[in-house]
Amino acid sequence: MNNDQLGVVYLVGAGPGDPELLTVKGQKLLSKCHALVYDALVPKEILQLVNDECRCIFVGKRRGHHSTPQLKTNALLLELVKEYEIVVRLKGGDPFIFGRGGEEASYLKQNGISVQVVPGITSGIAAPAYFGIPLTHRLASSSITFVTGHEGIDKRRPSVNWEALVQAGNTLVIYMGVHNLSYIVSKLLLAGSPPHTPAAVIQQATVIGQRCLKTKLDKLVEDVDSYKFISPSIVIIGESIDFQVEECAPPPAAVTMPVDF
Ligand SMILES: C[S@@+](CC[C@H](N)C(=O)[O-])C[C@H]1O[C@@H](n2cnc3c(N)ncnc32)[C@H](O)[C@@H]1O
Numbered sequence: 001m002n003n004d005q006l007g008v009v010y011l012v013g014a015g016p017g018d019p020e021l022l023t024v025k026g027q028k029l030l031s032k033c034h035a036l037v038y039d040a041l042v043p044k045e046i047l048q049l050v051n052d053e054c055r056c057i058f059v060g061k062r063r064g065h066h067s068t069p070q071l072k073t074n075a076l077l078l079e080l081v082k083e084y085e086i087v088v089r090l091k092g093g094d095p096f097i098f099g100r101g102g103e104e105a106s107y108l109k110q111n112g113i114s115v116q117v118v119p120g121i122t123s124g125i126a127a128p129a130y131f132g133i134p135l136t137h138r139l140a141s142s143s144i145t146f147v148t149g150h151e152g153i154d155k156r157r158p159s160v161n162w163e164a165l166v167q168a169g170n171t172l173v174i175y176m177g178v179h180n181l182s183y184i185v186s187k188l189l190l191a192g193s194p195p196h197t198p199a200a201v202i203q204q205a206t207v208i209g210q211r212c213l214k215t216k217l218d219k220l221v222e223d224v225d226s227y228k229f230i231s232p233s234i235v236i237i238g239e240s241i242d243f244q245v246e247e248c249a250p251p252p253a254a255v256t257m258p259v260d261f
Pocket residue numbers: 016017041091092093094095096097098099121122123124127174175176177202203204205206207231232233234235
């Protein structure tokens with residue numbers, strides 16, 4: 001088979017959890033794909049959108065469980081696209097935000113495979129929006145930084161420069177931060193963040209169990225511990241949290257998603 005006869009891999013963002021927040025394009029692809037490779041943060045209601053003949057493969061990474069190594073996932077996608085015309089690689093949120101979508105796309109392109117990316121609503125935007133927290137506000141914040149709270153040791157770029165982030169004065173949106181929170185908060189305080197900077201943590205946004213805690217930076221670790229916030233959670237730090245529109249109560253969630261992955 002030459003490459004012209006090979007299928008296409010669609011890297012699709014599933015959104016933050018609620019299936020109604022999946023894009024129309026993503027939904028159409030799910031209904032017609034021949035093979036689906038999906039992650040831990042995709043609720044079963046979204047998986048049910050595929051047709052009966054679709055081959056579905058889980059490659060999720062969950063805390064405390066064995067995960068599929070990234071190289072194996074890359075190889076699996078390559079193998080599938082030789083066999084199936086439409087392969088969907090479904091990832092929680094947006095595939096290119098802390099989702100290794102870039103790595104998978106590069107690997108496939110290097111192997112002569114066509115790749116198309118279908119963006120998804122990233123949790124760092126969906127979670128605060130659901131709870132009425134604006135990430136920018138004319139009176140409080142003109143910029144946002146999406147940052148990982150969990151850095152890989154095999155990274156090429158230097159680790160997160162928390163000092164620079166404090167100096168920039170952005171709203172910080174921290175992914176994968178709850179397990180590393182005391183380190184992150186200590187770095188921020190050391191770098192000069194005022195202890196009373198507003199902070200919020202949102203767990204399981206848009207799905208059953210969603211909840212939001214508002215506090216201050218110097219109380220964040222203690223509060224997250226006492227209220228037992230776990231993954232998946234988004235942590236937000238910045239003055240714009242004070243402009244929360246409390247009346248924007250999140251719509252009741254109807255679907256569940258695996259937690260503490
Ligand atoms: C590996 S990253 C994947 C991010 C994903 N690609 C995105 O765009 O949302 C996983 C992290 O995303 C965040 N996350 C994903 N879904 C979430 C949700 N529904 N509520 C809160 N945080 C979520 C958590 O910080 C979690 O640890």
